[in-house]
Amino acid sequence: MIEDKNQQRTDLSQLGEFGLIDHLAKHFEVTQQSTIKAIGDDAAVMEFGDNRVVVSTDFLVEGVHFDLSYMPLKHLGYKAVVVNLSDVYAMNAEATQITVSIAVSNRFPLEAIEELYAGIETACKIYNVDLVGGDTTSSTSGLIISVTAIGQVKKGDEVYRSGAKPNDLLVVSGDIGGAYLGLQVLEREKEVFKVNPNSQPDLDAYTYIIERQLKPEARKDIVKLLQELEVKPTSMIDISDGLSSEILHLCKASKVGCDLYEDKLPLDPQVISTSEEFNMDSTTIALSGGEDYELLMTISQEDFPKIKANPNLTVIGFITDQASGAHLVTRGDQKIALTAQGWNSFDKD
Amino acid sequence: MIEDKNQQRTDLSQLGEFGLIDHLAKHFEVTQQSTIKAIGDDAAVMEFGDNRVVVSTDFLVEGVHFDLSYMPLKHLGYKAVVVNLSDVYAMNAEATQITVSIAVSNRFPLEAIEELYAGIETACKIYNVDLVGGDTTSSTSGLIISVTAIGQVKKGDEVYRSGAKPNDLLVVSGDIGGAYLGLQVLEREKEVFKVNPNSQPDLDAYTYIIERQLKPEARKDIVKLLQELEVKPTSMIDISDGLSSEILHLCKASKVGCDLYEDKLPLDPQVISTSEEFNMDSTTIALSGGEDYELLMTISQEDFPKIKANPNLTVIGFITDQASGAHLVTRGDQKIALTAQGWNSFDKD
Numbered sequence: 131m132i133e134d135k136n137q138q139r140t141d142l143s144q145l146g147e148f149g150l151i152d153h154l155a156k157h158f159e160v161t162q163q164s165t166i167k168a169i170g171d172d173a174a175v176m177e178f179g180d181n182r183v184v185v186s187t188d189f190l191v192e193g194v195h196f197d198l199s200y201m202p203l204k205h206l207g208y209k210a211v212v213v214n215l216s217d218v219y220a221m222n223a224e225a226t227q228i229t230v231s232i233a234v235s236n237r238f239p240l241e242a243i244e245e246l247y248a249g250i251e252t253a254c255k256i257y258n259v260d261l262v263g264g265d266t267t268s269s270t271s272g273l274i275i276s277v278t279a280i281g282q283v284k285k286g287d288e289v290y291r292s293g294a295k296p297n298d299l300l301v302v303s304g305d306i307g308g309a310y311l312g313l314q315v316l317e318r319e320k321e322v323f324k325v326n327p328n329s330q331p332d333l334d335a336y337t338y339i340i341e342r343q344l345k346p347e348a349r350k351d352i353v354k355l356l357q358e359l360e361v362k363p364t365s366m367i368d369i370s371d372g373l374s375s376e377i378l379h380l381c382k383a384s385k386v387g388c389d390l391y392e393d394k395l396p397l398d399p400q401v402i403s404t405s406e407e408f409n410m411d412s413t414t415i416a417l418s419g420g421e422d423y424e425l426l427m428t429i430s431q432e433d434f435p436k437i438k439a440n441p442n443l444t445v446i447g448f449i450t451d452q453a454s455g456a457h458l459v460t461r462g463d464q465k466i467a468l469t470a471q472g473w474n475s476f477d478k479d
Numbered sequence: 480m481i482e483d484k485n486q487q488r489t490d491l492s493q494l495g496e497f498g499l500i501d502h503l504a505k506h507f508e509v510t511q512q513s514t515i516k517a518i519g520d521d522a523a524v525m526e527f528g529d530n531r532v533v534v535s536t537d538f539l540v541e542g543v544h545f546d547l548s549y550m551p552l553k554h555l556g557y558k559a560v561v562v563n564l565s566d567v568y569a570m571n572a573e574a575t576q577i578t579v580s581i582a583v584s585n586r587f588p589l590e591a592i593e594e595l596y597a598g599i600e601t602a603c604k605i606y607n608v609d610l611v612g613g614d615t616t617s618s619t620s621g622l623i624i625s626v627t628a629i630g631q632v633k634k635g636d637e638v639y640r641s642g643a644k645p646n647d648l649l650v651v652s653g654d655i656g657g658a659y660l661g662l663q664v665l666e667r668e669k670e671v672f673k674v675n676p677n678s679q680p681d682l683d684a685y686t687y688i689i690e691r692q693l694k695p696e697a698r699k700d701i702v703k704l705l706q707e708l709e710v711k712p713t714s715m716i717d718i719s720d721g722l723s724s725e726i727l728h729l730c731k732a733s734k735v736g737c738d739l740y741e742d743k744l745p746l747d748p749q750v751i752s753t754s755e756e757f758n759m760d761s762t763t764i765a766l767s768g769g770e771d772y773e774l775l776m777t778i779s780q781e782d783f784p785k786i787k788a789n790p791n792l793t794v795i796g797f798i799t800d801q802a803s804g805a806h807l808v809t810r811g812d813q814k815i816a817l818t819a820q821g822w823n824s825f826d827k828d
Binding site: 139140141142143144150151153154155157158159160161162164165167168169173174176178179180181183185186187188189191192193194195226227229231232233234236238239240241243244247248251254258259260261262263264265266267268269270271272274276278280282 | 488489490491492493499500502503504506507508509510511513514516517518522523525527528529530532534535536537538540541542543544575576578580581582583585587588589590592593596597600603607608609610611612613614615616617618619620621623625627629631
């Protein structure tokens with residue numbers, strides 16, 4: 131049936147991942163009273179009794195999302211959990227349980243799978259979540275991991291992508307761009323290793339950014355911090371694909387625009403020095419890098435005094451009306467339209 | 480790291496799927512108060528407020544779980560949902576939401592994925608569940624589907640595998656063995672088609688069993704029926720791997736034995752006639768076939784009057800103590816030990 135040459139054939143790459151989800155989701159209606167939020171945020175939200183339960187799920191595919199030649203299986207297990215927990219925290223919820231399913235080819239011995247689960251176990255302990263289920267099956271090629279994270283949040287405390295209002299402040303946790311540059315360093319070392327397997331890489335100058343790539347952390351602490359500061363963000367999303375792409379998701383869902391300030395982007399010194407070494411622009415990396423798993427949020431201006439002294443949170447811009455569009459304000463005070471790939475340097479206004 | 484020849488190497492096939500899950504799960508502790516039941520049943524059970532939420536997840540891998548040469552994508556989408564809902568119903572719960580993740584290679588055009596989702600949508604409508612999330616990604620080979628089903632059940636109404644008691648009746652819904660025989664017919668037709676692509680198969684004699692394979696249904700109606708009959712099973716499991724294997728799961732979890740009566744096995748006439756045609760023993764097929772997605776349960780003897788007139792439920796045996804073991808009582812009144820593969824004909828007592 132798929133082989134029928136007369137059928138209409140639209141290549142999946144024409145749509146892209148988000149286009150595909152939107153396209154497929156539009157047929158589906160919500161009928162259950164308990165469904166509060168279906169497709170379109172970091173996690174789904176359901177109401178059972180007085181509790182709101184959030185569920186998020188992700189696939190990690192060998193050769194697409196990870197390369198086992200430099201990603202140890204233990205780190206992979208850890209990361210697979212963390213990227214899902216990050217989606218739960220992005221709803222301002224507490225992560226409580228996960229399920230993990232794996233499809234695995236017979237080139238992996240039991241000891242390899244044990245390594246993977248050792249990483250999963252470490253993540254469960256550190257983030258205090260229970261592994262409650264899953265499925266294991268064989269695959270015809272490679273390793274595929276599917277993780278579903280479950281969390282809970284008090285009714286009314288959940289934060290969606292859609293709540294940002296003009297004049298809200300755009301805030302990001304931690305620093306960004308490190309995970310992407312860590313990957314660049316690892317890929318360079320892989321190439322060096324192919325040429326000379328006896329080379330001993332000196333990675334001391336890159337420890338932070340390599341750890342950002344291999345062992346990212348989800349910002350459970352930020353959800354707790356916001357509670358302590360008594361700040362409820364008006365909108366929130368986690369940074370998995372890159373700051374620019376996430377800002378655009380948030381603006382689209384909230385029907386707003388924004389001004390993002392280049393000179394406010396929080397960059398680690400290793401990100402700046404390694405960008406220079408790779409001859410890359412650190413702003414491009416911060417905007418497009420991805421995999422930082424920091425939280426991007428908007429907060430009401432009146433909450434600014436509560437967060438301004440906090441080293442974990444940086445104000446990087448503010449929300450405007452939708453007609454104004456989403457822009458980067460450069461160090462040279464130019465306004466450039468943001469695009470999912472960072473920004474469009476041909477679209478100056 | 481995986482390639483290191485000095486490492487200990489245990490082949491995954493030595494453990495099998497259940498052995499692997501048990502092996503991996505034993506390291507994990509439950510720490511969340513909201514976790515009522517983690518790994519080891521058809522679904523996990525969590526408590527949020529006064530509600531119990533159940534979550535079940537399954538992988539379907541092309542070349543392992545399905546063959547697209549005779550499984551239309553729409554049917555595949557439908558089946559992927561149904562097999563997960565079946566796990567929720569096996570907890571005596573109501574299924575309310577699903578998430579669906581797919582990894583797909585670029586040999587699939589958008590139209591193929593739309594077919595798959597059309598099947599998913601049909602299942603959502605028929606079973607009244609909402610699609611609330613998921614992930615789409617590319618795969619290096621083939622199609623992989625991961626479905627997570629979420630359901631709810633009033634506290635105290637949930638039914639585990641572990642509640643069976645000696646003298647309870649062993650009851651099965653519907654009839655069994657059809658899905659496996661349907662697969663045999665489809666595989667035979669595929670071989671015929673390879674030799675003669677112009678052959679026009681006449682499948683009229685096999686409509687029921689082919690539908691059992693291609694479009695299985697989950698027994699939502701049985702959960703409702705049990706409520707109406709005011710019967711709460713003492714234990715329950717869905718039949719995905721074969722009656723014999725599921726009985727052993729149930730006996731192990733409940734620490735009991737059982738006597739299963741060969742002459743009580745509910746078989747459709749098409750199962751009997753097609754078994755004969757394939758020169759296969761219909762009892763073997765009923766015990767080992769799998770994929771019927773019927774519910775296997777135990778009920779207290781005092782509930783027997785409530786179910787005895789019901790055409791959807793068949794008493795097939797009774798529970799004994801653990802020391803007695805799990806046995807098939809044949810038509811010739813022989814007692815044969817049940818094994819996961821059906822029964823062990825060398826182990827008569």
